Amino acid sequence: MSKFGLITKGLLKENPTFVLVLGMCPTLATTTSAMNGLEMGLATMFVLILSNIVISLIAPVVPDKVHIPVYIVVIATFVTLLQLLMQAYTPDVYETLGLFIPLIVVNCIVLGRAEAFASKNSVGDSALDGIGIGIGFTLTLTVIGMVREILGSGSIFGWKFIPGDGILAFVMAPGAFLVLGYLMVLFNKLAKR
Amino acid sequence: MAAKSNLKNMVLSLTLVCLVCSALLGGVYALTAEPIRQAEEAKVAASIARVLPPFEAQPQLESVLVDDEAYSYYRVPGAGYAVLSTVVGFGGPLSLMVGIDENGIVVNTVVLSHSETPGLGAKCTTDELFIDQFQGWNPAEKKLSVIKDGGDVDAITASTITSRAYAKAIDNAVKVYSKLTENE
Amino acid sequence: MEFILIIVSAIFVNNIVLAQFLGVCPFMGVSNKLSTATGMSGAVCFVITLATVVTYLINQYFLEPLGLRFLQTIAFILVIAALVQIVEIVLKKISQSLYQALGIFLPLITTNCAVLGVAINVVTKEFTFGGAPHVLNLGEATVYALATSLGYGLAMILFAGLREQMSRNNVPEAFKGLPIAFITVGIMAMAFLGFSGIV
Numbered sequence: 333m334s335k336f337g338l339i340t341k342g343l344l345k346e347n348p349t350f351v352l353v354l355g356m357c358p359t360l361a362t363t364t365s366a367m368n369g370l371e372m373g374l375a376t377m378f379v380l381i382l383s384n385i386v387i388s389l390i391a392p393v394v395p396d397k398v399h400i401p402v403y404i405v406v407i408a409t410f411v412t413l414l415q416l417l418m419q420a421y422t423p424d425v426y427e428t429l430g431l432f433i434p435l436i437v438v439n440c441i442v443l444g445r446a447e448a449f450a451s452k453n454s455v456g457d458s459a460l461d462g463i464g465i466g467i468g469f470t471l472t473l474t475v476i477g478m479v480r481e482i483l484g485s486g487s488i489f490g491w492k493f494i495p496g497d498g499i500l501a502f503v504m505a506p507g508a509f510l511v512l513g514y515l516m517v518l519f520n521k522l523a524k525r
Numbered sequence: 526m527a528a529k530s531n532l533k534n535m536v537l538s539l540t541l542v543c544l545v546c547s548a549l550l551g552g553v554y555a556l557t558a559e560p561i562r563q564a565e566e567a568k569v570a571a572s573i574a575r576v577l578p579p580f581e582a583q584p585q586l587e588s589v590l591v592d593d594e595a596y597s598y599y600r601v602p603g604a605g606y607a608v609l610s611t612v613v614g615f616g617g618p619l620s621l622m623v624g625i626d627e628n629g630i631v632v633n634t635v636v637l638s639h640s641e642t643p644g645l646g647a648k649c650t651t652d653e654l655f656i657d658q659f660q661g662w663n664p665a666e667k668k669l670s671v672i673k674d675g676g677d678v679d680a681i682t683a684s685t686i687t688s689r690a691y692a693k694a695i696d697n698a699v700k701v702y703s704k705l706t707e708n709e
Numbered sequence: 710m711e712f713i714l715i716i717v718s719a720i721f722v723n724n725i726v727l728a729q730f731l732g733v734c735p736f737m738g739v740s741n742k743l744s745t746a747t748g749m750s751g752a753v754c755f756v757i758t759l760a761t762v763v764t765y766l767i768n769q770y771f772l773e774p775l776g777l778r779f780l781q782t783i784a785f786i787l788v789i790a791a792l793v794q795i796v797e798i799v800l801k802k803i804s805q806s807l808y809q810a811l812g813i814f815l816p817l818i819t820t821n822c823a824v825l826g827v828a829i830n831v832v833t834k835e836f837t838f839g840g841a842p843h844v845l846n847l848g849e850a851t852v853y854a855l856a857t858s859l860g861y862g863l864a865m866i867l868f869a870g871l872r873e874q875m876s877r878n879n880v881p882e883a884f885k886g887l888p889i890a891f892i893t894v895g896i897m898a899m900a901f902l903g904f905s906g907i908v
Contacts, residue, residue, distance in 0.1 A: 353887060356737065357822040361730035394538050395530040401790055402542050404819075408783040409546035416553050416779060420560035423568060434782045434829055438820040440734055484643075500644040505728050506899035513891030517883045546783070554779050611835075611842050615906055618835050618842035642905065686906070 338460040342468025349472045349512075350519040354440040358432045359473060360508040366489045369477025371425050372432060373470025378414055379436050380469075381462035383407045384450040388458035391451040403446050404437070411437045441469060479511050573599055573607045576624025576633040580604035589704055596701045605632065606705065608698035614690040616640035619649075621691070623698035629706070631662040634695060646687030655681050655688070659695060669696035712852050714838045719856035721904040725823050726864045727897055732823030736865055737890060739814055741876070746869035748807050749814055750862030754855070756796060757824050760789050761854035764828040765847055785828050786819075793819045827857050868894065 348354050355376070362372040386406050394402050415433055418426040426433065436442065445465055450458040481487055484502030486494025501507045573584055584599035584607065598608040605626035611618050617640030624632040634656065641647045649655060658679055662669075669692045670676030671685060680688035725731050732753070739749045764785045772778055797815050800808045808815070818824065831850045835842040838849065845853060871893055880889050 356733040395534045397530040416557045420557040423564040509895030516888040613837040
């Protein structure tokens, strides 16, 4: 796959949410607004790129039987790094995303890409893979967040264009599932063409 | 491809990875400890600034026992007290910081955290009519409970439970103030 | 009395999947057959409860006293990974059929956000059961973890029943499979919203 292909595959062909169906939990929980979705996507991409790089570097020397725990430790290290950095420099975002930052450790996308791609490819390609899937994930989360924010709060990225409350169900639990379901239908229809 | 999976290699690689990662994290932790502390202090300072009149002194964090419950508060000489009050709301804990000046008047309140229902109880952070009624509230003259319960607090429409909790939180803070000043 | 509050809250009011969005991936993956859903619920229940107790103890007696709170994420996930390994080995010995039925999903319990999520919540969040908001003690934490996993099982079994039914009906092409599943869960979540405020 070309370098360009690696970066863009996360958008359509290997979209982590609609095609690979990975990382559902943060997708549903943090998309209450476009900004939150964007922030979560970027945070995940940070961990994804770094862990892809390191894992592709150490994969040749890690014995097969312990590779899962080793990868997990590496990923957890980068997640903790992210936690510390966010607590220090972006405390508001840290509070908004809350529990879901440490949960990046068990985000199937990160471990999944490590297993499926990083452990078998070069460092450069793994980094690009991280960027590609990361961009796809971030964009998807932002779009879902935008839809939920427009319908649920009548605003986009915090700019309210409908006074008062929207259809609140969309910023609460049911809305997440419903929006995801319908967007999946849309994606399938468009992607099939 | 990967190294052989004998016991020595497995233990070695796992231990090595854990050591390197712990060292890396320990280092970053040490580096970020100060910025994290500062970020937290800035947040607290911002909250105190919202609930008390402008001040110059350094807020002192102290604690006091009222009715067997420990309450934390910030003593700000020249401005008053910023009391941290947490109660049970509708969907979870409701945490407020209540600013009481040296005459016992509630200056302002700010919500630190809550789990209230969006569009209903969550309005306790945005509904200006509700929040502003507590500015300059004199607890000696007005009762801190909702009108439905015989008090003077105008509740948020359809969010009586959250409003009750909010009023209770302020009431608790006033009790703390009374305890602190009873010997003066 | 307080334990009843914890149980009702964890199963209905703050259902781990329908309200907290934890454990969604395996939830969608295992729920198309009622039998697998039941087996998975049991395994998850066991892992969540055991993991919560172990991580709680490690946090209280090791991480906190030594000021190592920032190592929580790593320590917890390693404990969970180890526990799942143990469950796998034990299950292989006790019930080969269940082991086969669960297949790939068993090791995947390690990456089930519900397990790590509950473990972290229990040591960081303040709960309002029985009085002023406080961080749970070990007994409350164990009941909470147990009840949470029961809620997970309940949601999964209900959902599996619905999905089996749906597979016999006429679903529009674009909706088939996951989309209609998500929409169904959304409606379930709406129903469970009705429980809020009970506790």
